[in-house]
Amino acid sequence: MLFQRSQLMEGMTVRSSDGEKLGRVFSLGDDSFHIEKGLFFPKDYLVRYADISDIRNGEIILLHGRDNLRRLSSEGKYGTTAGLGTSTAATTGLGTSTAATAGLGTSTAAADLRTDASTTARHTEEVTIPVHKEELDITKREVQSGEVRVHKEVVQEVETVKVPVRKERVRVERRDVNPDRPAMNASFQDETVVVPVRAEEVDVHKRAVVDEEVVIRKDSIEEERRVDEPLRHEKVDIRTSGDADEKRSLNLNPDDDPLLRRR
Template sequence: MYQRNDVREGMTVRSMDGEKLGKVFAVNEDEFLIEKGLFFPKDYVCRYAEISHLEDGEIILTHGKEGLHRFSFDGTRDSDVMAGTGGGAGVGPGALGLESRREVGTQDEVAIPVHGERLDVVKRSTQAGEVRVHKDVVVEEQHVTVPVRRERVTVERRAVQDRPAMNASFQEETVVVPLRAEEVEVRKRPVLEEEVVIRKQAVEEERDIDETVRRERVDIDGAEDSRKLGLNSDDPLLRR
């Protein structure tokens, strides 16, 4: 069974099905108070026997939200009102989950929680701009000089002294001598000339945020100086 030492202020309380019920803001020997909501808090009383287990610093109860007792500052619970025992015997500051202190020459004291708001800053990534790189096609002329070769004919006549002509046919004849030359053929092929590299770098800067928060302020009318009553300002139940 869990005890007071196992429960601390600020711990998250969840039901048996994982629903977040609130956070602990006050503890005593037998019970602890659960603060529900932000702007309209509903406080609940829970006993240590109702704790199923502790998981990752959170309190898991043995029942759901409907099993909690609603706390009322007039000294009653929902269950006490329904039973017709509200304000009767056995219902005191200790039974409501509040610290009860008694000193010589003073009366019983009830600590009333005073709430305030705190800012939680959450950062999320958004698109702040963009960089566009556009490519277009440029047509230009390129001059290239290419050496080519071709054959040409020179005619030379040489005098020959009397030699016998063995195959003389004395017929008309045309002799064809082919001439060769190189032709230029232009082919184009794509090549990679350069690369454009775009790098992104994270730059950290500070940004000032101004926001309003609310807190509750206690005004005490007709009471003596709290120092005469022996109150401790460090008491976790006297939060301002």
């Protein structure tokens, strides 16, 4: 996606592709914008709109990483308002119409430098394009898969038990005695003699006892479950158009010019 000037505003925070805060936007041009100088950049920095990777939460994310930006800045390849793809001639104050145009963010001077036969050192730059893909993040959570219910029902039944009991039985017997046996304490009055007769009765009491135990055991077993989930990834299709020296691919040699055009 190529971002336009209308999508940017002065004062927006600019970050590198690895999250480093580079500064804020202080002016906007037709093809590029300026980052104010600060701790990261000792001078004003010029960035093309084509070098913007994304705009998130009101912040501008560049395609370049922090280390690459620091290297370009420390080498001083781009001068006072050097940008990610803008030539030195754009900011040296030469006063020519070409340099003035390049100061607004055009890449004309950069193309001239690459084709200039008098240039002894080849001018290269690097554009980082992130290619994303989705990966599975597997987590596990415990859920209730079932339950076991043990129901106790009270059942009443009659139990017959034979219990031996004792009782006294009365037998009356009359027997003869010696007639010469003297009677002691004879009162000759009416009298009733009571002899108790005993017997055993059965008393029934009930008490609760443990008849048996029901033991429920849970064993943990491990099994494999197949999870099918569609994953997305980005494919890179690189095309060149216009004044291109050669077809480019992702597998670039160190001597190749890494200037990639985004469509």
